[in-house]
Amino acid sequence: MEIQHSKHESWSDTESTSSTRVGYSGPLSGPILVNNKKTSSRKSARFKDGDDEYVEITLDIREDSVSVQNIKGGDPETAMLATRLEKRPSFGSQLSFRIRQVSQELKRMTSTKAAVPFDKVDRSKSGAARALQGLKFMTTKNVRSEGWSEVEKRFYELSVDGSLPKSLFGQCIGMNESKEFASELFEALARRRGITSSAISKAELREFWEQISDQGFDARLQTFFDMVDKDADGRITEEEVKEIIALSAGANKLSKIQESAEEYAALIMEELDKDNLGYIEIYNLETLLLQAPSQSTNLVTDSRVLSRLLSEKLVPTKERNPIKRWGRGLAYFLEDNWQRIWVLALWISICAGLFTWKFIQYKHRAVFDVMGYCVTTAKGAAETTKFNMALILLPVCRNTITWLRSRTKLGAVVPFDDNINFHKVVALGIAIGVGLHAGAHLTCDFPRLLHATDEEYEPMEPFFGEERPNNYWWFVKGTEGWTGVAMVVLMAIAYILAQPWFRRNRVNLPKHIKKLTGFNAFWYSHHLFVIVYALFIVHGYFLYLSKKWYKKTTWMYLAVPMLLYACERLLRAFRSGYKSVKILKVAVYPGNVLSLHMSKPQGFKYTSGQYIFVNCAAVSPFQWHPFSITSSPADDYLSIHIRTLGDWTSQLKALFVKVCQPPSVNQSGLLRADIGKGENKPRLPKLLIDGPYGAPAQDYKKYDVLLLVGLGIGATPLISIVKDVLNNIKQQKEMEEGIENGVKNNKKKPFATKRAYFYWVTREQGSFEWFRGVMNEVAEYDRDRVIELHNYCTSVFEEGDARSALITMLQSLHHAKSGVDIVSGTRVKTHFARPNWHKVFKHVAVNHADQRVGVFYCGAPGLTGELRRLAQDFSRKTSTKFDFHKENF
Numbered sequence: 001m002e003i004q005h006s007k008h009e010s011w012s013d014t015e016s017t018s019s020t021r022v023g024y025s026g027p028l029s030g031p032i033l034v035n036n037k038k039t040s041s042r043k044s045a046r047f048k049d050g051d052d053e054y055v056e057i058t059l060d061i062r063e064d065s066v067s068v069q070n071i072k073g074g075d076p077e078t079a080m081l082a083t084r085l086e087k088r089p090s091f092g093s094q095l096s097f098r099i100r101q102v103s104q105e106l107k108r109m110t111s112t113k114a115a116v117p118f119d120k121v122d123r124s125k126s127g128a129a130r131a132l133q134g135l136k137f138m139t140t141k142n143v144r145s146e147g148w149s150e151v152e153k154r155f156y157e158l159s160v161d162g163s164l165p166k167s168l169f170g171q172c173i174g175m176n177e178s179k180e181f182a183s184e185l186f187e188a189l190a191r192r193r194g195i196t197s198s199a200i201s202k203a204e205l206r207e208f209w210e211q212i213s214d215q216g217f218d219a220r221l222q223t224f225f226d227m228v229d230k231d232a233d234g235r236i237t238e239e240e241v242k243e244i245i246a247l248s249a250g251a252n253k254l255s256k257i258q259e260s261a262e263e264y265a266a267l268i269m270e271e272l273d274k275d276n277l278g279y280i281e282i283y284n285l286e287t288l289l290l291q292a293p294s295q296s297t298n299l300v301t302d303s304r305v306l307s308r309l310l311s312e313k314l315v316p317t318k319e320r321n322p323i324k325r326w327g328r329g330l331a332y333f334l335e336d337n338w339q340r341i342w343v344l345a346l347w348i349s350i351c352a353g354l355f356t357w358k359f360i361q362y363k364h365r366a367v368f369d370v371m372g373y374c375v376t377t378a379k380g381a382a383e384t385t386k387f388n389m390a391l392i393l394l395p396v397c398r399n400t401i402t403w404l405r406s407r408t409k410l411g412a413v414v415p416f417d418d419n420i421n422f423h424k425v426v427a428l429g430i431a432i433g434v435g436l437h438a439g440a441h442l443t444c445d446f447p448r449l450l451h452a453t454d455e456e457y458e459p460m461e462p463f464f465g466e467e468r469p470n471n472y473w474w475f476v477k478g479t480e481g482w483t484g485v486a487m488v489v490l491m492a493i494a495y496i497l498a499q500p501w502f503r504r505n506r507v508n509l510p511k512h513i514k515k516l517t518g519f520n521a522f523w524y525s526h527h528l529f530v531i532v533y534a535l536f537i538v539h540g541y542f543l544y545l546s547k548k549w550y551k552k553t554t555w556m557y558l559a560v561p562m563l564l565y566a567c568e569r570l571l572r573a574f575r576s577g578y579k580s581v582k583i584l585k586v587a588v589y590p591g592n593v594l595s596l597h598m599s600k601p602q603g604f605k606y607t608s609g610q611y612i613f614v615n616c617a618a619v620s621p622f623q624w625h626p627f628s629i630t631s632s633p634a635d636d637y638l639s640i641h642i643r644t645l646g647d648w649t650s651q652l653k654a655l656f657v658k659v660c661q662p663p664s665v666n667q668s669g670l671l672r673a674d675i676g677k678g679e680n681k682p683r684l685p686k687l688l689i690d691g692p693y694g695a696p697a698q699d700y701k702k703y704d705v706l707l708l709v710g711l712g713i714g715a716t717p718l719i720s721i722v723k724d725v726l727n728n729i730k731q732q733k734e735m736e737e738g739i740e741n742g743v744k745n746n747k748k749k750p751f752a753t754k755r756a757y758f759y760w761v762t763r764e765q766g767s768f769e770w771f772r773g774v775m776n777e778v779a780e781y782d783r784d785r786v787i788e789l790h791n792y793c794t795s796v797f798e799e800g801d802a803r804s805a806l807i808t809m810l811q812s813l814h815h816a817k818s819g820v821d822i823v824s825g826t827r828v829k830t831h832f833a834r835p836n837w838h839k840v841f842k843h844v845a846v847n848h849a850d851q852r853v854g855v856f857y858c859g860a861p862g863l864t865g866e867l868r869r870l871a872q873d874f875s876r877k878t879s880t881k882f883d884f885h886k887e888n889f
Helices: 078-082 091-111 123-133 150-156 168-171 178-194 204-214 217-229 238-250 255-259 263-273 282-291 303-311 324-363 368-370 371-390 398-407 417-449 454-464 474-475 479-497 520-526 530-541 554-578 647-659 696-702 710-740 766-767 771-779 802-818 839-849 862-877
Strands: 004-009 041-048 054-061 066-072 583-588 593-599 611-616 625-628 637-643 687-693 705-711 755-762 787-793 831-832 852-860 883-884
Touching: 054 150, 054 454, 091 398, 150 168, 150 204, 168 178, 168 204, 168 771, 178 204, 178 238, 178 282, 178 417, 204 217, 217 238, 217 802, 238 255, 238 263, 238 398, 238 802, 255 263, 255 766, 263 282, 263 802, 324 371, 324 417, 324 862, 368 417, 368 454, 371 530, 371 554, 398 417, 398 554, 398 687, 417 454, 474 479, 474 839, 479 520, 530 554, 554 593, 583 647, 593 625, 593 647, 593 687, 611 705, 625 637, 625 710, 637 647, 637 710, 696 710, 696 852, 705 710, 705 839, 705 862, 710 755, 710 771, 710 787, 710 852, 755 839, 766 771, 766 787, 766 852, 771 787, 802 831, 839 883, 852 862, 862 883
Parallel strands: 705 755, 705 852, 755 787, 787 831, 852 883
Antiparallel strands: 004 041, 041 054, 054 066, 583 593, 593 637, 611 625, 611 687
16 A cells, blocks of 8 residues: 655735644545634545556635545546535535635626637536546547557558548448447537538547547537537537437437436536526536536445545555465465365266276276187276266256255354256266277277187187177177167267357357257257166166176166156156236336236245246246345245246246236336236136246355345345345334334344345346346435445446436436336436446445455356456455355256
8 A cells, every 4th residue: 555645835815824734644534724814735545456556636715614636547436436525615615715716707708709719618626626537538448548550550551542441440440339339529620620521631640539539528529519509609408419419329228318308407407407598508518517426336425435435456466486475376266166065976987987997897807818808898897987977967856946945054163055056067077988898899999809819819708709709890789788789879969069159159050950958959969868877777686797786786887866867857846736826017118128927825934045947838838947135025926037048038037928918108118918907818728837036146145145136137136135135124114113103023033234245237128127226226215325226237337438427417317207118117316338347346344344244146158257356356355255156057
């Protein structure tokens, strides 16, 4: 940590020159002491942020006021935090300040002509600090550090006869994804210079570049104003505002805002054109921008916490000693993965022990003299395959695993959340064992036996008969041979189609071949295991080298696991028979999401975060698919949200689309079917459910503080948790009210969760309709802000980008007026672009020192590594401990 403090004195004409200077040190939130005389001092604190870049904040300190003078470096969050250090003056000084402000405003008005020059615009210093972060046309995403040299290189690549066409301007400056916005920017820059041609030279492009890359806020504001002011008269009409709103909404893929551009233009004119002049000027636009609040996360204002947020360095320091660095890394790895390590170590030890035992056993038999190490390898691999064929069934016995994790203490030492991953590891072990066994037999054992001499073959007569096999086909056509070959083929098909490239259709294949892949192909091929296990038992009974029944151990390995798995499947079939559900409501939302509200079967109990299996006989009578429960245990219905990505889900959606009706004006969702309302009740497909089953997210009740992160449809299990926390908040209030009224109720166990942070990141604006009701309910009932909601729309350009500046302004205006966010349509304001996860963890760590935080993530695997690393880093560098849980997705 490097902190530097500097002090510069600033005196007015009326202040005494004999005033005593006052020293200042310590954190930014510490006391600032001044003497009784009028003094003015400027204090600067310089610190390193998380990226090792210096940030300098200068405070202007007067008698009873503190204001932010300047901010160098940092980000919007730093600027927002700095403004909270400001202290407002007393009433007397406020009055004198207001008089001076009015005087300056009168002078400005008398000197203003058609338009207000930049140097005449009076901005507050703290507002200017925030504004410097906005209206940027060029960011690091547009061009790299080379700047003009990179743009110049593109000019030579794209120019036609030495000129750059307007249509390629966006590509040249790095706005490939915003061609319409870039086109309007081109016209604005050309209009100011009187250029009427649709192509520009390299020199003109250089002028354009210098203006749009200017770091001064005034220059950026002028450029943005020119884009809106198409007739260049220094005034912006409502029609021009409407056009720029539609343009900005289109660049950010916000179709609903684009459709309501006229309404939002009227809102801006109502706010800025107080005198009904029919136009606004540049200083009005600037006022709107400076008033727009930061999009940063909700930060507490406690001075002690504020100082830590501004100054604490939470970046892992690199150990210079390679041995210590390696040792520390190993210690961290063992600490984070000890459960997986001991399970894998035990599994590998058992496999190695079985292989060695069988290897040694056959090395001392007569067959070794003929077949050598080929037969010992084959038999050792066969023994491990028997064990793994039995073990692979246990991770998919979901009822057993749910019971063990919920009713026993084994969850502390056994990683039940990794059951599918362990299933895949065992499958790999089976593939290796089958490869060694079949390979050794087919390529080594049988050829050696065929070429053995009569003397060598004589000990083999009890196993292969008095007449020696005369050709290779003799081995293949026997029961031992064809069952083995058939198993290898079926296993290979199931193994290949289970790979994510084929299961999720990631490989570009011809249409006639692609039909043979996908989830359906994976599901059906995986159920070939019924045939495989039957062949495996037969193959294990008809052995060449073992004739006594007690040496044929295949059935011994498989008996208990197969019985347990059979009971699991019978239980599923029995439960699904009486757990048929009645569809209460259906809605199809943007983003191809199907929402189903079902009646809750009698006696059906579950915990938020768990999932159920769903079967629809109209699509497939055999297939069962898992979906997270999105309703709360306290709700009187059961709900799931299904993203239509594969063939089964697409067919299910098509069935419901046929019977659903368009929604009314006040209803969300593209298609609906509310049962029990009206005379014409649609005939909906019949659904069966099975469950509930345990999942990592159900462990949320163990933590006082929750950090919930969902990507897209991955928010489904977390929404259930949010609703459960909300319902418990309501129940807690009811209990408190009952105690106040003299009613005691000690039956209900106190709810552990005291604070929850929910971050939902989605690509499309329409996605917010999925859980609009939950968001509004939290905003309405959570008065104590137990649940902190953060919605992120990644289609919108990050804060500070000129393409999203007007959306930010409009969002602030609309939310202040109606309390509804224009992006999400809920009471929760939407952030733009992707979250800075380092700052998210920092925010939670500082606010919850010495506490354990449960981090639950559900979404695409790409973010898993970053969140797990941050959880580990912050657990080691702060007093807050983060436990990371990844939902299988």
